[in-house]
Amino acid sequence: MEVELISVGTELLLGNIVNTNAAYLSEQCALLGLSMFHQSVVGDNEERLAEAIQTALGRSDVVILSGGLGPTKDDLTKEAAAKVMEMPLKEDKHTRKLIAEYFKNSGIKTVTENNWKQAQVPEGGIVVDNDNGTAPGLILEKDGKSVILLPGPPNEMQPMFAKSIFPYLNKLQPEMICSCMVKICGLGESYVETQIADLIEKQTNPTLAPYAKTGEVHLRITAKASDEKEAKKLIKPMVRELRKRFGDYIYSTDEHETLAESVLKLLKERELTLTTAESCTGGMLAARLTDVPGASEVFKQGLVTYSNKAKRKLLDVKKTTLKDYGAVSEKTAKEMAKNGAFVTGSDVCISITGIAGPDGGSEEKPVGLVYMACSLNNKVTVKEYHFQGSREKIREYSVVRALTLLRSCILESDGKES
Structure with missing residues (x-):
């Protein structure tokens, strides 16, 4: 039709x-x-x-x-x-x-x-x-x-x-159409597409289609059958195969579940509390989390420490750290996360500091350089990223990567690592 x-x-x-x-x-x-x-x-x-x-x-x-x-x-x-x-x-x-x-x-x-x-x-x-x-x-x-x-x-x-x-x-429609969305974070679009090339090449029913999102890849599986039960039966083997290939990089098979929702669900299941400490994203990460109903069960506080003064006053980032390494540095991100967890009494703190542009970059620290850190169980994991695009795009990528890092650290603390 x-x-x-x-x-x-x-x-x-x-x-x-x-x-x-x-x-x-x-x-x-x-x-x-x-x-x-x-x-x-x-x-x-x-x-x-x-x-x-x-x-x-x-x-x-x-x-x-x-x-x-x-x-x-x-x-x-x-x-x-x-x-x-x-x-x-x-x-x-x-x-x-x-x-x-x-x-x-x-x-x-x-x-x-x-x-x-x-x-x-x-x-x-x-x-x-x-x-x-x-x-x-x-x-x-x-x-x-x-x-x-x-x-x-x-x-x-x-x-x-x-x-x-x-x-x-x-x-x-003469046939029932049923679909399932497999959502992946932490892997690039080109890599995911390479890993499923054989499935796409020989697909008939169900079909598999990739959709690139900011910092994520979604795979839609669609099946046609005489009724919903038969369609779902056709979808199950494909989901199993994708789980085998991508493991914990798959954060959801729910069409409507967001990455932020999946992270909050992990925190609730493990009875962990969370604080965010943001600089270049200006509270975007906290907003993404609090968009989810029930976030208050685990989300304790969001700190926007845009200036060096705020980083020192609210997160106890050392003056020498800011002077010697700069606000955008691995060491500052680490102190933001570690001290953020301590000063708010949270189990977990995720921090972001970077240069979103369009100005403020240098040869040593270009626009798009972002550091983020996650403090969990007295262990701090720091990541360095180099994003490209507009100010809006860099900030958006930073939020998604921070959620991905947070999710990865929680799974790693369980003995799983994605």
Whole structure:
């Protein structure tokens, strides 16, 4: 079955916002086993939008549109789709009620008239409730084709797709599609790809596809079968083979589990407490950890010691160390981690100090040089990295590598080493 994406919004054409919806929807459609040969972006113009929908229906079984479902005059996706599908708009009382409840719960007393535009739906269409906003999703079916309309904001679109559209599309498929994501940290993309080249070369069902993330590699295994049980049976041997090849470098086979979550889980299982001591990352590592619900069970404190004065005052880094070796050095990272654990009474402390740029580098210490250290059970492990890219990229890589180092040290303390 072929699917096509149409992203709606003049702001996308102008580059004012990044089209993350297309990336998300493409990945989800691939997961469903749907073929996708075309994507397009159309501005807020009803005539051009209707033309794009008509063209897409001529070559695809399913057309998914995101954006243009809001209450303003330039939100025209619904109107264009209704015209093409020949489904006149009429008010849906259920949707109007949900909109009223949404504003009431948000503490908004005055609802302007244009908001009720979102309660107008194509007659005969399937209304998909929006749990995170006011614009409902819509499924329009005609002559064996489907047009699916989704709201533009990702925090509305993604939950709606996962809850309602994914199951709908899955039912249209003659076979059940099932997948598993094997997540790897601490190994480079090229190395991982080399290690699985033989599996990719002879793959049939299931299939194996690598995805490079910042500091990680994800491997998606996808199987087709008559039912979910049979599909999972096909996936298991592939997971076993990958575990055999990559061992503890695999941190999760849960689609939704992040590296930070896996690290916190290890800390909880071993009843260890954690402190972070950051310089160049400015609290990004602590933020990544505290993004995880329940982090407070193990995460004691995050120290951002950006200046030398702060390193001395909060982490007791020696004045002579900073003078003789500099803030960006193996010795400073080591003292930050060791003293961070001591002053906060934590079992573990991970430290980061480096030069994120774009200025501040030298021939001896170039931009991208980052030291990090992990203190655990009175043992301090220090790593030196040389990252490349923008300031943002260097800081992001530093956070991922720090989580990887932390995970490695915990496993090593168990007698395992990844």
